[in-house]
Amino acid sequence: MLKRLYRWLDLRIGVGEIVEKELTGYLLPRNINEWYSLGSVLLVIFALQVVTGMLLMIYYVPDADKAFKSVTFIMNEVPFGWLIRLCHAVGSNMMVAVLILHMLSTLLMGSYKAPRELNWVTGFTLLALVQGISLTGYLAPWSQLSFWATTVATNSASAVPVLGPYLVEFLRGGKLVGPPTLGRFFALHAAVLPVVIAALIGAHLFLLKRTGISAPPFGREGTANPFEAQQYHYQGHPGGIPFFPNYVLQDLTSISVYFAIFLAVVFFWPGMPFTPDAFVPADPFKTPAHIKPEWYFLANYQTLKIFPSELLGLSVQAAAMTFLALLPFIDRSPERHPLKRPIFLTLVIAGILLWIALSVWGHLS
Numbered sequence: 047m048l049k050r051l052y053r054w055l056d057l058r059i060g061v062g063e064i065v066e067k068e069l070t071g072y073l074l075p076r077n078i079n080e081w082y083s084l085g086s087v088l089l090v091i092f093a094l095q096v097v098t099g100m101l102l103m104i105y106y107v108p109d110a111d112k113a114f115k116s117v118t119f120i121m122n123e124v125p126f127g128w129l130i131r132l133c134h135a136v137g138s139n140m141m142v143a144v145l146i147l148h149m150l151s152t153l154l155m156g157s158y159k160a161p162r163e164l165n166w167v168t169g170f171t172l173l174a175l176v177q178g179i180s181l182t183g184y185l186a187p188w189s190q191l192s193f194w195a196t197t198v199a200t201n202s203a204s205a206v207p208v209l210g211p212y213l214v215e216f217l218r219g220g221k222l223v224g225p226p227t228l229g230r231f232f233a234l235h236a237a238v239l240p241v242v243i244a245a246l247i248g249a250h251l252f253l254l255k256r257t258g259i260s261a262p263p264f265g266r267e268g269t270a271n272p273f274e275a276q277q278y279h280y281q282g283h284p285g286g287i288p289f290f291p292n293y294v295l296q297d298l299t300s301i302s303v304y305f306a307i308f309l310a311v312v313f314f315w316p317g318m319p320f321t322p323d324a325f326v327p328a329d330p331f332k333t334p335a336h337i338k339p340e341w342y343f344l345a346n347y348q349t350l351k352i353f354p355s356e357l358l359g360l361s362v363q364a365a366a367m368t369f370l371a372l373l374p375f376i377d378r379s380p381e382r383h384p385l386k387r388p389i390f391l392t393l394v395i396a397g398i399l400l401w402i403a404l405s406v407w408g409h410l411s
């Protein structure tokens with residue numbers, strides 16, 4: 047039956063040719079490793095966020111008077127509503143975690159280097175957009191946590207010279223966080239950002255297909271990356287392993303490991319994405335004692351606190367982000383093996399330790 051369907055489609059739209067070109071005949075480096083499957087894991091996570099988000103929208107009401115009640119209704123009354131909501135909330139945290147791992151792996155294997163600068167830049171923009179979609183989604187339940195975390199986050203824009211107060215008012219749709227903030231944040235969260243992210247993922251994958259996937263700098267292939275800027279060149283891997291079925295098995299293994307961890311958190315640590323303030327409706331007149339942003343914003347939060355002025359803290363962060371975004375244009379040496387780049391490796395490890403230390407400090411402070 048399946049064979050007949052395949053032949054029917056092949057006669058009409060040449061499915062065989064696509065399978066040969068994109069799957070069985072798409073050859074990957076022989077020394078490819080598990081880290082390359084994180085991109086596929088991210089695709090699955092994004093798809094799951096879209097599906098669970100759509101399901102939540104059936105009962106969620108983006109109105110300041112009704113949002114909290116609608117979320118409570120989803121958790122307590124809608125069949126499996128709790129599961130959908132937990133998958134969405136835990137999934138957003140997991141997506142940031144896997145994004146960071148994917149970024150670190152391309153960083154350490156030097157695959158951001160020429161000719162893949164644009165893969166890095168589109169990826170880095172995706173990281174910023176995913177943080178943006180998480181931040182805007184945080185307000186949706188209209189809890190004390192949502193309300194005050196958004197107040198703190200939008201307030202940091204006030205440090206921008208001259209434009210600061212206007213920027214805060216533009217973000218909030220008023221002087222304070224209120225019903226208009228929920229309207230604009232929800233529009234960004236459920237309509238604008240998902241479309242922009244999907245389009246950018248498309249661009250990221252298009253670039254991958256145009257440059258060809260990099261070979262890991264370990265093992266049998268050379269470690270240097272002799273890029274000739276004279277003309278366009280697709281990096282193929284003759285004699286490599288087929289994407290289908292070989293690497294698809296690796297992708298499926300990584301996706302299964304991801305699901306094991308993800309579902310373990312959903313079922314055994316369902317409180318992970320929430321603090322007690324997430325279960326209290328927003329009250330603009332009652333500031334909770336401890337309002338902290340999500341774990342991946344803790345380092346930014348602490349940086350703002352340790353500098354004598356918010357503007358200085360913001361500028362240091364902007365400089366660090368710009369440096370990272372433009373890294374492929376700054377680090378131009380062709381060497382990709384991490385152990386043959388000792389200064390770079392030391393800086394990466396120091397950067398990771400600093401980020402962890404600031405996050406822990408932000409959590410405890």
Ligand code: HEM
Pocket residue numbers: 081082083084085086088089092145148149152157158162165166168169170171172173247250254258259260261
């Ligand atoms: C929603 C977010 C993202 C998705 C869905 C995604 C997906 C993918 C996929 C499927 C690949 C090919 C296989 C692989 O190497 O894993 C890839 C490669 C790549 N990604 Fe991403 N990615 C995302 C975010 C990022 C981020 C945040 C960065 C870095 C800042 C990044 C940098 C790269 C680079 C440099 C490559 C080329 C790797 C090579 O050719 O060896 N990506 N991405």
